[in-house]
Amino acid sequence: MSSRRRPGRRPDHWSSPHERARVRAAERLDAPLATSEAAWLETHLAGCPACDAIAEAYVADRLALRELREVAPEPPRDLWARTAAGIERESATRRREPRSAADRRRSLPALGALSGLAVVTVVVIATAISGGFLASVGDGVATSASPVALASQEPAPAPTAMAVGAGKVYWLGAGTGGTFAYNMADVLAVCPLDRQPDCAPFADANARRVTISAIPKFVFQSPIDDQAIVVGTDAAGSDAILVVALPPSDPTPELSPDPSTAPAAGAEPIATITPITSGEPTVVSSVIVSSGDPGGSLEPIASELISPEPSTSAVAIITDVIVVGRSAAYSPDGTWFAFSARPADGSVGPDIYVWHVGDLLARPLTTDHASLFASWMGGSLLGSRLGPESVSLPGPSPSVEPTSEIAPPTDVPPSADASPPAEVAVILEHLPQTFMLDPVTGAETSLFDMDWQPAVDPTGFAVVAWQGTVGLGLDGRTAGPITGNLVIHRFHGPLEADEPATSSTPAPDVTPTPTPEASGDVSPSAFPSLAVDFPTQIVAAGPLADFDARWDDTGSWLGIWIADPIDPTIGRLSLLHFDRLTGLLDRPEGAPVDVTALPGFSIGLGRMAWATPPGQGGEGSRIQIAAWTADEVGAIESVPVEGAIIVQ
Amino acid sequence: MSGAWDRDEAALFVETLFGRHQTEIYAYLLRMLREPELAADLTQDAFIKAYRNYETLEKPENARAWLYQIAHRVALDEIRRRKIIRFLPWTGESPGSSPSAERLVMDAHLSGDMQRALSRIPERQRAALLLAELHDLTGLELAAALGVSHVAARALLTRARESLRQALAAERAADAAADAPALGEDPR
Numbered sequence: 001m002s003s004r005r006r007p008g009r010r011p012d013h014w015s016s017p018h019e020r021a022r023v024r025a026a027e028r029l030d031a032p033l034a035t036s037e038a039a040w041l042e043t044h045l046a047g048c049p050a051c052d053a054i055a056e057a058y059v060a061d062r063l064a065l066r067e068l069r070e071v072a073p074e075p076p077r078d079l080w081a082r083t084a085a086g087i088e089r090e091s092a093t094r095r096r097e098p099r100s101a102a103d104r105r106r107s108l109p110a111l112g113a114l115s116g117l118a119v120v121t122v123v124v125i126a127t128a129i130s131g132g133f134l135a136s137v138g139d140g141v142a143t144s145a146s147p148v149a150l151a152s153q154e155p156a157p158a159p160t161a162m163a164v165g166a167g168k169v170y171w172l173g174a175g176t177g178g179t180f181a182y183n184m185a186d187v188l189a190v191c192p193l194d195r196q197p198d199c200a201p202f203a204d205a206n207a208r209r210v211t212i213s214a215i216p217k218f219v220f221q222s223p224i225d226d227q228a229i230v231v232g233t234d235a236a237g238s239d240a241i242l243v244v245a246l247p248p249s250d251p252t253p254e255l256s257p258d259p260s261t262a263p264a265a266g267a268e269p270i271a272t273i274t275p276i277t278s279g280e281p282t283v284v285s286s287v288i289v290s291s292g293d294p295g296g297s298l299e300p301i302a303s304e305l306i307s308p309e310p311s312t313s314a315v316a317i318i319t320d321v322i323v324v325g326r327s328a329a330y331s332p333d334g335t336w337f338a339f340s341a342r343p344a345d346g347s348v349g350p351d352i353y354v355w356h357v358g359d360l361l362a363r364p365l366t367t368d369h370a371s372l373f374a375s376w377m378g379g380s381l382l383g384s385r386l387g388p389e390s391v392s393l394p395g396p397s398p399s400v401e402p403t404s405e406i407a408p409p410t411d412v413p414p415s416a417d418a419s420p421p422a423e424v425a426v427i428l429e430h431l432p433q434t435f436m437l438d439p440v441t442g443a444e445t446s447l448f449d450m451d452w453q454p455a456v457d458p459t460g461f462a463v464v465a466w467q468g469t470v471g472l473g474l475d476g477r478t479a480g481p482i483t484g485n486l487v488i489h490r491f492h493g494p495l496e497a498d499e500p501a502t503s504s505t506p507a508p509d510v511t512p513t514p515t516p517e518a519s520g521d522v523s524p525s526a527f528p529s530l531a532v533d534f535p536t537q538i539v540a541a542g543p544l545a546d547f548d549a550r551w552d553d554t555g556s557w558l559g560i561w562i563a564d565p566i567d568p569t570i571g572r573l574s575l576l577h578f579d580r581l582t583g584l585l586d587r588p589e590g591a592p593v594d595v596t597a598l599p600g601f602s603i604g605l606g607r608m609a610w611a612t613p614p615g616q617g618g619e620g621s622r623i624q625i626a627a628w629t630a631d632e633v634g635a636i637e638s639v640p641v642e643g644a645i646i647v648q
Numbered sequence: 649m650s651g652a653w654d655r656d657e658a659a660l661f662v663e664t665l666f667g668r669h670q671t672e673i674y675a676y677l678l679r680m681l682r683e684p685e686l687a688a689d690l691t692q693d694a695f696i697k698a699y700r701n702y703e704t705l706e707k708p709e710n711a712r713a714w715l716y717q718i719a720h721r722v723a724l725d726e727i728r729r730r731k732i733i734r735f736l737p738w739t740g741e742s743p744g745s746s747p748s749a750e751r752l753v754m755d756a757h758l759s760g761d762m763q764r765a766l767s768r769i770p771e772r773q774r775a776a777l778l779l780a781e782l783h784d785l786t787g788l789e790l791a792a793a794l795g796v797s798h799v800a801a802r803a804l805l806t807r808a809r810e811s812l813r814q815a816l817a818a819e820r821a822a823d824a825a826a827d828a829p830a831l832g833e834d835p836r
Contacts, residue, residue, distance in 0.1 A: 026809040030780070030802060031787065057813050064762050065781050065812070068679070075674035076688050080666055086696040087662060091655050387803075431803050448772060450800040467797035489795055490721075492772075535704050535717070536795055584704065 025055035161189035164627040167605025174643030181207030190634030224334030238344035387433035429469035457555035489536040534583020573597035590633035658702035716793035765815035773808035
């Protein structure tokens with residue numbers, strides 16, 4: 001059971017007592033109501049003839065419906081013969097296949113090829129790693145129990161790097177004089193789990209120095225241009241969101257013979273790692289221009305906050321808010337940025353905001369002060385809010401403070417009854433409501449699945465979400481999962497739609513074609529055939545304090561971050577493979593499982609990157625990268641980085 | 649059921665399932681789609697998919713709900729594919745045959761207010777009502793069949809009851825209006 005609790009029942013939860021009576025009258029046909037609720041219902045029905053008539057109608061309609069039982073249609077007599085023939089054909093087809101379904105599930109799709117669809121620049125570099133950092137000896141800094149191993153102190157034998165598709169990883173680190181270093185690495189090779197000593201840690205190199213007069217919390221890289229969005233906190237504790245135009249990165253980084261000797265972190269230009277000869281692929285930490293103002297004084301949020309160089313500016317698209325949740329993201333086409341925020345003064349709960357690239361300010365899409373952005377689905381946003389009350393249970397004192405926030409669906413601030421004695425506190429569990437929003441018009445469409453914070457894969461076929469109940473915390477603003485599980489299931493689209501939200505839901509035995517809007521710039525042919533049926537699978541069993549689920553660009557890989565129940569500023573991160581042929585999840589050998597990670601990670605283009613918590617003795621975080629091919633998963637990590645934040 | 653995919657084991661298992669559940673699966677699909685031949689075809693599809701996805705069945709005791717889940721998705725896929733958002737007109741027997749007495753009785757049943765009302769509500773709600781009230785799926789089985797959580801299935805069922813009530817009221821009002829003499833019409 002989660003820690004969320006709320007004292008007493010919110011009288012404003014139901015739109016009216018009649019609605020409450022109608023729902024309860026229907027519910028009691030399927031399961032007994034709680035004693036108190038049953039008593040309330042009887043009392044209400046006694047004084048409300050219209051409600052009583054509806055309750056009686058439910059019973060009568062049920063009886064009428066059950067009369068259809070009297071007719072039991074018989075299937076055609078030849079149905080088994082037809083079915084058996086179909087099974088035989090199916091079996092014959094499978095015999096001709098070189099691999100079984102189980103084998104396919106264990107196998108990995110050819111993501112190296114798929115990564116060619118990336119929106120980032122692809123740099124194919126095949127080179128000898130002689131002198132490169134795969135061959136070098138690491139710095140011997142201790143690491144955690146993570147499967148991502150550091151370079152060994154022992155001399156490594158011949159390096160056995162594992163080539164992966166090209167794709168860049170960005171991160172922010174603390175620089176000198178209050179500045180920050182914006183780093184990028186092209187990771188072209190990693191080391192398999194059993195040969196981790198061959199991969200010495202890489203370093204940020206020639207990092208571009210930027211000055212940010214706020215404490216960065218999350219950073220997002222535009223998928224289409226050299227622009228970043230920084231969510232930061234100012235000295236007063238309010239958040240602002242800044243759009244930073246980044247100067248072009250240096251396409252011709254210099255050579256570094258031994259990256260393992262590079263400084264740990266910082267904004268000062270350091271040796272750059274670039275392969276220069278042919279041969280085996282290697283890991284490359286390429287470079288972004290370094291230039292900037294080392295002064296880094298605090299400035300008003302709305303002013304120019306980041307000044308990496310004179311031509312680079314930062315624009316605040318919203319200030320004086322608290323950014324809520326971990327789901328902020330660019331749209332797949334890079335033209336929108338969505339997030340959830342509430343006023344810094346705490347007067348109301350959060351709303352969903354969007355910023356259109358080129359606009360001066362972000363604007364709210366919802367006004368109920370109770371909505372959270374969940375994820376993008378093509379060109380639409382998915383959001384969630386508290387839905388109907390499900391059940392009330394005695395609540396223990398909270399041991400976990402939730403990390404996502406949501407307000408009650410009214411403008412009424414938390415009432416005075418929000419702090420009763422703990423012994424009488426109850427948890428009010430709600431069913432989540434999930435909806436889809438048009439970023440242009442704000443038009444809202446209810447979704448069928450009662451999910452909390454759904455993350456839909458790029459083809460609109462599968463979704464990872466919390467299924468169960470959600471509730472508010474004592475502050476009346478904070479919501480999160482209570483009972484249930486984080487699951488993956490088939491995405492069903494709008495609630496009352498004649499058609500699913502995307503056309504990717506396959507007809508039987510038909511390979512679907514993802515909608516262009518759902519797949520962004522990615523060609524539909526990039527997606528493997530989809531399973532027609534797949535079971536709902538538990539990704540992480542509840543209770544959970546908080547989570548962050550993100551798909552890669554192919555819809556075949558999932559990063560799942562689960563907040564630590566004691567300290568939600570850290571969590572456990574896992575990489576899962578979703579087999580689109582069978583609809584089943586698996587954990588390929590070598591993939592990170594429950595590695596300790598700070599909030600915020602990036603996934604896509606055949607790799608997942610995250611930052612570890614700072615180490616013991618003042619050592620900085622490390623950037624860890626898992627990358628995969630069709631056959632295996634490998635990993636590599638950086639030298640310690642002060643104040644590391646992964647750019648998502 | 650996980651592990652290596654054994655064709656013979658799967659075929660035997662599906663044959664057993666067919667013997668036990670073919671009638672109810674066929675009935676469910678017929679009630680969803682109202683077309684006997686289509687229901688038969690989809691029943692066949694459902695069992696072939698059960699064979700194909702045999703390894704996804706984790707516990708044999710859940711086979712019935714698992715089978716309904718497959719049948720439910722087959723039905724929804726067919727509805728989407730054919731853009732059937734209402735019950736198809738009842739066609740009776742396949743061409744060349746005479747409708748049986750049983751089917752005439754069923755036709756009469758299915759053509760009433762209830763069937764028309766069912767045809768007016770969203771298919772997922774209709775599925776929830778049919779599975780809960782006519783096929784006796786428990787709460788957990790219903791959730792599994794619909795591919796949603798237990799609480800979501802309950803909520804769906806609650807919405808379905810209200811939708812059915814309104815749809816039945818509309819049907820009855822339409823019947824009453826049809827039976828009433830038109831305005832100005834001489835009742836003689």
